[in-house]
Amino acid sequence: MRIGIDVGRATSTAVLVDAAGRVLAEAVVDSAPRTGLCVRRALAALGPLPGPVGAVAVATDLARRPPRPRPVAVLRIAPGSHAALAPLADWPEAARTALGGLTGVVAGGSAVTGGSLGPLDRDGVAAFAARARDAGVRVFAVCAAGAPARPGPELDAAAVLAATVPGASLSLSYETGAAGLRERENATAVNAALGGWAEELVADCRAALRSARIAAPLCFARDDGGLVSAEYFARHPVIATAPASACAARGALARTGFDQAVVVDAGARSVRCLVVRDGEPERSTRLLPGPFGVRLALGAPEVVETDGAVPAAVPATVARLLERVPGAGVLYTGGRAEAFGALVGPGEPPAGDRERGTGRNVTRADARTDARTDVRTGARADADPAPHGRYPRLTDAARYAARADCRIEVEQVISAAGRAELDQALAAVRDHALSRCVAAGAAPGSVRIESLAHAPVAYLPAGVHRVTVRAAGAPAPGATP
Numbered sequence: 001m002r003i004g005i006d007v008g009r010a011t012s013t014a015v016l017v018d019a020a021g022r023v024l025a026e027a028v029v030d031s032a033p034r035t036g037l038c039v040r041r042a043l044a045a046l047g048p049l050p051g052p053v054g055a056v057a058v059a060t061d062l063a064r065r066p067p068r069p070r071p072v073a074v075l076r077i078a079p080g081s082h083a084a085l086a087p088l089a090d091w092p093e094a095a096r097t098a099l100g101g102l103t104g105v106v107a108g109g110s111a112v113t114g115g116s117l118g119p120l121d122r123d124g125v126a127a128f129a130a131r132a133r134d135a136g137v138r139v140f141a142v143c144a145a146g147a148p149a150r151p152g153p154e155l156d157a158a159a160v161l162a163a164t165v166p167g168a169s170l171s172l173s174y175e176t177g178a179a180g181l182r183e184r185e186n187a188t189a190v191n192a193a194l195g196g197w198a199e200e201l202v203a204d205c206r207a208a209l210r211s212a213r214i215a216a217p218l219c220f221a222r223d224d225g226g227l228v229s230a231e232y233f234a235r236h237p238v239i240a241t242a243p244a245s246a247c248a249a250r251g252a253l254a255r256t257g258f259d260q261a262v263v264v265d266a267g268a269r270s271v272r273c274l275v276v277r278d279g280e281p282e283r284s285t286r287l288l289p290g291p292f293g294v295r296l297a298l299g300a301p302e303v304v305e306t307d308g309a310v311p312a313a314v315p316a317t318v319a320r321l322l323e324r325v326p327g328a329g330v331l332y333t334g335g336r337a338e339a340f341g342a343l344v345g346p347g348e349p350p351a352g353d354r355e356r357g358t359g360r361n362v363t364r365a366d367a368r369t370d371a372r373t374d375v376r377t378g379a380r381a382d383a384d385p386a387p388h389g390r391y392p393r394l395t396d397a398a399r400y401a402a403r404a405d406c407r408i409e410v411e412q413v414i415s416a417a418g419r420a421e422l423d424q425a426l427a428a429v430r431d432h433a434l435s436r437c438v439a440a441g442a443a444p445g446s447v448r449i450e451s452l453a454h455a456p457v458a459y460l461p462a463g464v465h466r467v468t469v470r471a472a473g474a475p476a477p478g479a480t481p
Contacts, residue, residue, distance in 0.1 A: 202230045
């Protein structure tokens, strides 16, 4: 059995599924300020569990309770550049100030294909580390040119930083972002700044599991809807700051059988719409505003958000998105049925429960028992034949999280002189992706390659390819630390 928990601004939902993905129990509770308390309430509302739990997956957005960033020292390993291209130069002033604005550039790094740009300036790294230590900063973001192809300079710099500042927290860009230097650097700096938030969130959720006497691995949903282990999330929180809509969209697809759709996710304060093609949320190919207002390029789903207080604005958004996927349906998810009423389009009806045919909208107030908690349980397999439970729209995200696999994506630039060398390089990237998936919490025997795409890089010499690999696997068994 597995449990998925969706912690929202106003409502938190939990779903218990069996090994076949059938809903055994579900619960909806009012959210509390702390995520751990939301998890604790949701687990209590599920009632007695009929057996041991194999994994617990939590989906929650950073925007639910925005944290203050940790001060971070950002070190770039690359040849010098214009001041307009310096580290953090394109950040909002408030974010740069909150981070502390401590940056440095030292010689070293690699070309995009992995060729060395010169030896690492170790003395420069040590001097920068000492400057950060004297300023009271013990968190570092390290970004070297060409790191996805050759991470050695970042690893060498990390060793110098750790020796100069014992106990330092280090984020390395080759583990975090894509090929572009500035995009990867920004993602790594944000990742380092979010470390405190991630550690607190993991500790809160683990305490909630212990209080519920659940000894199971804890996972968190990524922005694309896949899972990673709590340990991996604590090291790489930037990949999991806004997973709720992707999880809800994937849950809605699984519930309806659609693979092309515009999904409308109606939350407490906003309505979010996204396009799904071939069963996958459409990813952005441009920079999107991320935590602290920093624009990031991490391939997150592109979500169009409108003010929840003005649901009349949603139909125009849906119509515009439908133009991108002709013939697609419109799927509705979330708890604010009044936001659905104004929508018109092909797909499931905007009112009623499609699977059960009850003709009844489910809102947060429909079955409220008191001012604090809205509990809907009793969806045991022997009493409720519905495969998605009694309240499918409200629990789409939690239900998907309960069934999801661990997933990672690796992007690298490789250089190959011929087909044989290319095949060998692609095999190495596949192996690396499988290893990273296991590191992200997947059981070794379950990992698999979901997709592999490669294409020549037009602006580089022949034989240079950009490779993107996605790997997935079931969460590994274990116990909550």
